[in-house]
Amino acid sequence: MIKLIPRVENSKAMILLSPLLALTLTALSALIIFIFILDDIKVSSVFFTLFVLPLTDSYLFPELLVKAAPLMIIGLGLSIGFRAGIWNIGAEGQYVIGGIAGGAVGLYFYNVEGFWLLPLMALAAIIGGMLYASIAAFLKIRYQVNEILVTLMLTYVAVLFLSAMLQGPLRNPAGFNFPESRIFHDSAMLPIIWGGTRLHVGFIIAIIISFVAWFGIKKHMFGMQIKISGSAPRAAKFAGFNDNKTVLYSLLISGGLAGLAGFFEASGPAGQLTPGLPQFYGFTAIIVAFLARLHPIGILFSSLLIALSYVGGEEVQIEYNLPSSITQIFQGMLLFYFLACDILIKYKVVLNKTKN
Amino acid sequence: MSKGRFSSILKLSVLSTVLAFTSNVSADPVKAAFVYIGPTGDHGWTYAHDEGVKYAKEKLGDDVIMTTIENVAENSDSERVITSLARKNDIVFTTSFGYMNPTVKVAKRYPDVKFEHATGYMLEDNVSVYSARFYEGRHVIGKIAGRMTESNVIGYIASFPIPEVIRGINSAFLAAKSVNPDVQIKVVWVYSWYDPGKEADAANALIAQGADVLMQHTDSTAAMTVAEEKGIYAFGQASNMREWGPNAQLTGIINDWGPYYADRIAAVRDGTWSSSDTFAGVQQGMVKFAPMNNNMPTEVKNEAMKAIIDLSMGAIHPFTGPINKQDGSPWLAEGETPPNFPDLLTMDFYVEGIDSQYPN
Amino acid sequence: MNESLFINIIIGISIASTPLIFAAIGELLVERSGVLNLGVEGMMIVGALLGFIVQFHTGNPFLAVVAALLGGMAISSIFAFLTQFLLTNQVATGLALTLFGLGFSAFAGRGYTEETIVLIKAVDIPVLSDIPFIGPLLFSMNPLVYLAFLMVYLVWWFLFRTKQGLILRSIGDNHDAAHAIGHNVVRYRFMAILFGGAMAGVGGAFLSLVQVPIWGEDMTAGRGWIALGLVVFASWQPFRIILGAILFGGITVLQLHAQGFDIRISAQYLSMLPYLATIIILVSLRIRLKNKTNRTVPNCLGRIFHSTS
The missing domain is CATH 3.40.50.2300 (Response regulator)
Incomplete structure (x- = not known):
């Protein structure tokens, strides 16, 4: 019988090895699935397209970074709340509201040139996301209403609100009455940092935020506070940390960052507001955060890994006519294996031959 | 120099590859x-x-x-x-x-x-x-629906209020009204192209409110199955949905x-x-129809066939004046037909006679 | 409003609510044991597919429902194994389960999108269904609707009238104490998770076996998440699940009816109603309970248990 013995100290080796083990297991499972479903196609070339091509191809690689940026930003915000045990499941809604707020500012100043426009849009997006998340914070603090439910319900509301806005005030007046905004003018578009690609300044900002978050969690008092609130709520109260403050700040930070990501999407690769703005980044970012064990630098890598699964997934669909569900299956398995392998960090697995 | 020779060989080989490539193109x-x-x-x-x-x-x-x-x-x-x-x-x-x-x-x-x-x-x-021109298809099913409804209520399951969907509603209503002045159209927006559960809920709601013929501008076969179950009529959308409604499907608009x-x-x-x-549209064969169901009276079938033939010869236009907008303001004068742009391609109003409020 | 319209609306609401009741009552038991499984959507869609497949091949509704039940159970066992034996984070594992379930069902169901089946029909209970008004309202429902209500009762009975139910609740409230007096925490939780999977599977199958005789990927369209919301809404009390599901299903159906009656509100805002109403009801419930400490929330909800002895 297999037994788990807690380690005295977390295994340093396993912290690094367990993700590799998880990746290996995912790859093996993928292999088995491919052998099962592909008759005459070379499994190795499918593998190459899925996992390697997006890293080596000059068009796909910057696209990988474009896809990773919003996941990184939202994942970072969520990880802070998750550490404190605040479950903001509705970052998708805050992302949408941020996109609407930022986009609305850009459309209001349509064709107005100015260096101040982008910062103003970003600010509107952050505030929009924060305000939207603060509804859940308020209800949790004032009435102890569960934030999982509120943030989730408000996601549906945000998506419908976007639809109403695109049907009404934000609709492109010359757009044949389709529910889309105008295409943003150049001043309202994020600067491109890699010529000829869609890679925008938001990616740099995402990396900067990662390091700020890392530093914040390591050094700052609030970082301590949320860590303790999450792992030992009673101890946190004892130390005089304010539970309500943790709830509020966690939701404001994750909401604000999700809002910022929404603006980056609208003013970056999309270039306009459309009903396609919500694309599950808010939910996928939860996976990103957990793949990284909620660690800010880990999120840098996990967002790239998930982005790889999307970009590579699209390529195998195109090349080998595989269905899009393959991507979802892989993402699910990846997360299963990552979570499972992490047990090796805290526990030793021993084979116990004697009966209990 | 060896370098020069090497590069010329390289050029040559590149050239030959290019040649080989171009000669293969045809x-x-x-x-x-x-x-x-x-x-x-x-x-x-x-x-x-x-x-x-x-x-x-x-x-x-x-x-x-x-x-x-x-x-x-x-x-x-x-x-x-x-x-x-x-x-x-x-x-x-x-x-x-x-x-x-x-x-x-x-x-x-x-x-x-x-x-x-x-x-x-x-x-x-x-x-x-x-x-x-799917609205030409809607014209034909509108005529059928106007004849086949006994409750004089046609239920319309709509996805999003975009010009294409609005054209369909207006065209179907005008055609139905032309054969049945008492006909009413009830529109329910589900704000989704594909949610079988919600489409079925919408179909049930419309039936409960008296609709006995359903039209849909959503993609699943859910409404068709509800119509079959409830013993009322419906029309296939985008493809022949006969398998899901052998009795219910009167015909279907097929996108070919x-x-x-x-x-x-x-x-x-x-x-x-x-x-x-x-x-x-119908004339060019891009809009086609599923076989007419035999449970339709012959004169209804013939009327529909005539509409299809007229459309295929370009003899009629589903939007032929006089037509007013819902608010009573004139849209098309007697005998007038609308241009593609802007009227058809940007359509954002209901025609006169539709009771439902235009979604805003 | 005439009588038949009223009855039709009620039947419509029952159809919209039943999948939610199944999924939510299963999740309620899971959460009572102290486990939060966010994979309801994934378990529902697998149930919807398996129910459809078996109904398609056998035409036997009983087997179809059993298949949905087993399918939901099978996929929930992944969650159970990971969270109970490998001590993984429940929120993340549940999300992974949803992703996996959606992907798996879409993939495995590709051959069935062209097919249709015979629906499980409503049955008239003899004599009783002939009572005017009451008869069609209460005694002519789909058998699975009755089963949903029965399951709510059984879960209540199990939780509050049996020794095992008491143990399960005590595990949910304090797994260390329950373990200390010799209860097998992992086994209880494992079973509860499997039960939750089975119920979600049947709930999903209700969509493909009762509501529409078709299979389509993603056809659960977010209902699993609504079911999760209902458990919180119900404050972990079984009978309140029925109330919540009817309210939610009711608003969904009524907003479609309101459009038909041309009530002059933008459809987008009408569509927001079910979600906003859930939040508002939740808050008002809390206001009412404000001065009492809420004793129904399982204290150990979502916490990892590992016996050290």
């Missing part, structure tokens, strides 16, 4: 790619495009290599998918409105690749647009993209492709 099959919004199994919009692809493949045989990709969301991801396809194909069809701006953006970067965007309005030198796809791909093969704006 024999090479055309590579055509299709971007789908939904799964091919939706039995609605995407299914109909996929049937068109199969038709074109059968017609052109070894002259074409088809690539399709399904479930591509109408967001910034689509630009990447379209780009990936543009890198490897000669012509790329993007089959949903939301791909319009991404398609145009990619087309600018790949001037040698041809693009065909369905249901949009942005033309470029290498971007064609194509769409079908096949010949268009075959033509456009053949044009690329022959080097005759040029950017074009296609808005084709």
Whole structure:
């Protein structure tokens, strides 16, 4: 019988090895699935397209970074709340509201040139996301209403609100009455940092935020506070940390960052507001955060890994006519294996031959 | 110098590769790619495009290599998918409105690749647009519905208030009213193209409110199955949905993209492709009909057949004045028919006589 | 409003609510044991597919429901194994389960999108269904609707009238104490998770076996998440699940009816109603309970348990 013995100290080796083990297991499972479903196609070339091509191809690689940026930003915000045990499941809604707020500012100043426009849009997006998340914070603090439910319900509301806005005030007046905004003018578009690609300044900002978050969690008092609130709520109260403050700040930070990501999407690769703005980044970012064990630098890598699964997934669909569900299956398995392998960090697995 | 010789050999070999490549071009099959919004199994919009692809493949045989990709969301991801396809194909069809701006953006970067965007309005030198006059199909089913309803209530399950859907509602209503002055149309918006559960809920709600003939502008077969179950009538959407409603389906509007796809791909093969704006209907065979159900009275069937023949000869237009807008303001004068732009392509009003409020 | 319209609306609401009741009552038991499984959507869609497949091949509704039940159970066992034996985070594992379930069902169901089946029909209970008004309202429902109500009762009975139910609740409230007095925490939780999976599977199958005789990927369209919300809404009390599901299903159906009656509100805002109403009801419930400490929330909800002895 297999037994788990807690380690005295977390295994340093396993912290690094367990993700590799998880990746290996995912790859093996993928292999088995491919052998099962592909008759005459070379499994190795499918593998190459899925996992390697997006890293080596000059068009796909910057696209990988474009896809990773919003996941990184939202994942970072969520990880802070998750550490404190605040479950903001509705970052998708805050992302949408941020996109609407930022986009609305850009459309209001349509064709107005100015260096101040982008910062103003970003600010509107952050505030929009924060305000939207603060509804859940308020209800949790004032009435102890569960934030999982509120943030989730408000996601549906945000998506419908976007639809109403695109049907009404934000609709492109010359757009044949389709529910889309105008295409943003150049001043309202994020600067491109890699010529000829869609890679925008938001990616740099995402990396900067990662390091700020890392530093914040390591050094700052609030970082301590949320860590303790999450792992030992009673101890946190004892130390005089304010539970309500943790709830509020966690939701404001994750909401604000999700809002910022929404603006980056609208003013970056999309270039306009459309009903396609919500694309599950808010939910996928939860996976990103957990793949990284909620660690800010880990999120840098996990967002790239998930982005790889999307970009590579699209390529195998195109090349080998595989269905899009393959991507979802892989993402699910990846997360299963990552979570499972992490047990090796805290526990030793021993084979116990004697009966209990 | 050895370097010079080496580089000249290199040049030579490059040249010969290029030569080999160009000499093969005429024999090479055309590579055509299709971007789908939904799964091919939706039995609605995407299914109909996929049937068109199969038709074109059968017609052109070894002259074409088809690539399709399904479930591509109408967001910034689509630009990447379209780009990936543009890198490897000669012509790329993007089959949903939301791909319009991404398609145009990619087309600018790949001037040698041809693009065909369905249901949009942005033309470029290498971007064609194509769409079908589905409202002509609605005209025919409107006539049938007006005759077949006993409660004088037609239920209409609508997706999103975009011009194409509005055209369909207006056209169906006017046709129904022309044969049955007492007819009413009830519109329920489900704000989804594909949610079988919600479409069924909407169908049930409409039936409970007295509708005995259902029309839908959503993609699943759910409403058809409800109609069959409840013993009322409905019309197939985008494809023949007879299997789900052997008694319920009176006929269906079939989107037949096949010949268009075959033509456009053949044009690329022959080097005759040029950017074009296609808005084709019954006359051109892009809008077709499922077989009329035998449970329909012969005179209703004949009336419908006559409408189809008239449409196919261009003898009638579903929007022929006098028609007022819902608020009573005049739209078309006696005998007048609307131009494609702006009237048809930007339609954002109900015609007079529809009770439902225009969604805002 | 005439009588038949009223009855029709009620039947419509029952159809919209039943999948939610199944999924939510299963999740309620899971959460009572101290486990939060966010994979309801994934378990529902697998149930919807398996129910459809078996009904398609056998035409036997009983087997179809059993298949949905087993399918939901099978996929929930992944969650149970990971969270109970490998001590993984429940929120993340549940999300992974949803992703996996959606992907798996879409993939495995590709051959069935062209097919249709015979629906499980409503049955008239003899004599009783002939009572005017009451009869069609209460005694002519789909058998699975009755089963949903029965399951709510059984879960209540199990939780509050059996020794095992008491143990399960005590595990949910304090797994260390329950373990200390010799209860097998992992076994109880494992069973509860499997039960939750089975119920979610049946709930999903209700969509493909009763509501529409078709299979389509993603056809659960977010109902699993609504079910999760209902458990919180119900404050972990079984009978309140029925109330919540009817309210939610009711608003969904009524907003469609309101459009038919041309009530002059934008459809987008009408569609927001079910979600906003859930939040508002939740808050008002809390206001009412404000001065009492809420004793129904399982204290150990979502916490990882590992016996050290």
